[in-house]
Amino acid sequence: MQNKGMLVLFSGPSGVGKDTVLDIILDKDDMLQRSISLTTREKRQGETDGVDYYFITKDRFLTMVEDGQVLEYAQYGENIYGTPKEPVDKWLKEGKTVILKIEVKGAQKIRELYPDAVSIFLLPPSMQVLENRIRRRGTENEQDIAKRLEIAKNEICRSADYDFVVVNDDIDEASNNVLSIIKALNFTYKRMNHKISEVIKNV
């Protein structure tokens, strides 16, 4: 019997480098599948439906929520973002490792639905480094930066809810560490149980 896949919740404050880490590890491991979010915002140039996001109308979004087809969702400004249930369940059934980039509140909702989910929090080496990274983007004013850092601090305080914490000091090292965690979790007794039965049966 094939083992069911694994759900990995991947969080960390804005600016810590989640997307870069994800790009690196998805490139290195074919069994990893990045979850694609639903959004009601307009498609930007260069974005593809079903690759960057599933772009849907607000009406459709709310119908999906009512039908229990959205695992978690949140509104940012005018737009709603959420995680669709169907593709996640399909990939898990296929034995894939599904990675969900998600903020701490959404992660908490998904833990309740998928208690076997493994969660990894990406931590900046210091708040100063995080601030520098946000400033380097150069897209925000002082007030926005201060607000973002305050949110980051609150999120880091909630990292206690996570199974693993990886510091993103060096991007390659952090990516390797995240990959090591995912790899190692394939060898928990629970996931290897079928193999043990197989070895003992064949005597």
Place this chain on the structure above:
Amino acid sequence: MQNKGMLVLFSGPSGVGKDTVLDIILDKDDMLQRSISLTTREKRQGETDGVDYYFITKDRFLTMVEDGQVLEYAQYGENIYGTPKEPVDKWLKEGKTVILKIEVKGAQKIRELYPDAVSIFLLPPSMQVLENRIRRRGTENEQDIAKRLEIAKNEICRSADYDFVVVNDDIDEASNNVLSIIKALNFTYKRMNHKISEVIKNV
């Protein structure tokens, strides 16, 4: 504050390749420390006291047991083998990852004393492969081989007590998988807690 080290219990049936895996991983990671056993048997040619074993008398062994200086011990034929407490505690205090090659009963005793210990069971790909490996050694008669396989089967049944199970099909792959597990366990929330406090404090 430096994190305390980690105790890793490493088990598997005789002939599965525990020593080869240990040699490979100890060579790759400087922070790994192999625990050295006590024994009352005679030192063989080429063996060094304090490297291969601590060679001690039976009287000394029993005194150490009485003084609570032996974590677990077992008698095989005339000889007693055991795990000394003092070096393990010293290495853990130094932050090292201490690996203990140990059979399943001894592992159970150590889990009671060190509930944070992580345990890894090395599984043969099949009983047939294990039998072939034992036969290839060529040192045993049919009766001994049958007995060894029966013990192996009982041990494999107790792999449910272990946190992780790694199949030793290819020795390099198995060694890498064991290393991944040990590496990943350095990033559990509990072990990263000090780093999180440090990041939040420096705001």
